[in-house]
Amino acid sequence: MSIFWIGEKINMAAEILVTGVPGNVGSEVVAGLIRLGIPFRVGLFDLRAPHPEYAEQVEIIHFDFLKPETHRPAFEGIKRLFLVRPPALANVERDIAPALRTAIDCGVEHIVFLSIQGVENNRIVPHHKIEQIIEESGVKFTFLRASFFMQNLSTTQASKIRNHNEIALPVGNAKTSFIDVRDIGAVAVCALTDPQHENKKYTLTGQEALDYHQVAGKLTAILHRPIHYSDPSVFRFIYHQLRSGHQLGYALVVAGLYTITRFGNAKQVSQDVQRVLGRSPISFDQFVRDYRDCWQNG
Numbered sequence: 001m002s003i004f005w006i007g008e009k010i011n012m013a014a015e016i017l018v019t020g021v022p023g024n025v026g027s028e029v030v031a032g033l034i035r036l037g038i039p040f041r042v043g044l045f046d047l048r049a050p051h052p053e054y055a056e057q058v059e060i061i062h063f064d065f066l067k068p069e070t071h072r073p074a075f076e077g078i079k080r081l082f083l084v085r086p087p088a089l090a091n092v093e094r095d096i097a098p099a100l101r102t103a104i105d106c107g108v109e110h111i112v113f114l115s116i117q118g119v120e121n122n123r124i125v126p127h128h129k130i131e132q133i134i135e136e137s138g139v140k141f142t143f144l145r146a147s148f149f150m151q152n153l154s155t156t157q158a159s160k161i162r163n164h165n166e167i168a169l170p171v172g173n174a175k176t177s178f179i180d181v182r183d184i185g186a187v188a189v190c191a192l193t194d195p196q197h198e199n200k201k202y203t204l205t206g207q208e209a210l211d212y213h214q215v216a217g218k219l220t221a222i223l224h225r226p227i228h229y230s231d232p233s234v235f236r237f238i239y240h241q242l243r244s245g246h247q248l249g250y251a252l253v254v255a256g257l258y259t260i261t262r263f264g265n266a267k268q269v270s271q272d273v274q275r276v277l278g279r280s281p282i283s284f285d286q287f288v289r290d291y292r293d294c295w296q297n298g
């Protein structure tokens with residue numbers, strides 16, 4: 001397999017594997033590594049999807065958590081792994097652990113794992129078990145315990161906002177310290193390329209905690225039309241998740257996370273992004289300005 005960088009063949013072998021591409025955070029990690037000119041391999045779940053524009057610059061290999069035959073070829077020669085648990089995979093022992101153990105068996109030395117804020121006190125989310133497996137294996141790790149993504153509003157919530165001017169989440173008046181996935185990607189790139197981040201557990205949040213009335217207010221101000229927040233019951237929320245085609249396991253994990261948020265567990269603001277990147281996290285207002293086209297309905 002060849003490695004290309006800006007159209008020119010180079011002799012360095014890729015020692016980094018990025019999973020979760022073309023997802024929210026994985027895409028940012030890819031962009032960051034390309035900017036730095038660091039060779040890496042992408043473990044792509046859907047090889048039939050149109051290849052991204054960077055395909056000529058990096059190694060691309062098929063990787064599917066649920067297909068063990070794709071694991072070893074993806075991990076051979078890899079030292080550092082950016083690991084994303086796909087949201088649909090909720091059974092860690094069955095769906096995630098086999099790939100994780102093969103990675104370590106193949107010689108992966110450092111795993112940068114996209115985890116979740118508050119995971120240390122929450123045994124229900126799959127990330128808790130994944131962190132435990134990684135830590136107990138003795139491999140080096142960096143846990144990126146991220147708060148709720150600002151980009152949830154420009155992806156999973158976008159059509160509701162665009163078509164009904166509404167955000168419908170079972171969170172009540174609780175606050176969330178939203179983070180921009182561009183900041184998570186930037187921290188992940190630091191962790192993958194600088195040993196000072198080995199064996200660290202970072203809590204990654206934005207610079208402020210907002211409730212969803214404030215979120216709706218910020219969208220209203222920047223989009224110049226009223227956006228309102230409704231607070232459905234958790235049962236109604238699950239019902240809508242299932243009706244929109246999500247699996248029950250996924251719907252329950254997401255509902256569980258919003259329920260935890262409702263009790264104030266997502267409001268902690270951390271300085272870890274500032275410490276790692278040496279700059280403030282991207283603000284919520286900046287996020288809304290940058291993504292405003294997602295919510296335009298005409």
Ligand SMILES: NC(=O)c1ccc[n+]([C@@H]2O[C@H](COP(=O)([O-])OP(=O)(O)OC[C@H]3O[C@@H](n4cnc5c(N)ncnc54)[C@H](OP(=O)(O)O)[C@@H]3O)[C@@H](O)[C@H]2O)c1
Pocket residue numbers: 020021022023024025026044045046049063064065066084085086087114115116117146147148149152
């Ligand atoms: N959303 C939040 O607010 C939030 C906050 C903290 C932590 N997290 C955690 O972050 C993770 C999700 O990150 P994200 O939003 O960047 O991901 P994402 O956008 O949902 O993308 C997931 C990626 O995984 C790929 N994938 C799906 N099934 C796969 C399989 N069987 N094997 C290998 N790859 C597979 C998908 O490929 P295709 O695109 O080809 O389908 C996609 O590229 C989850 O673990 C979530 O719990 C989320």
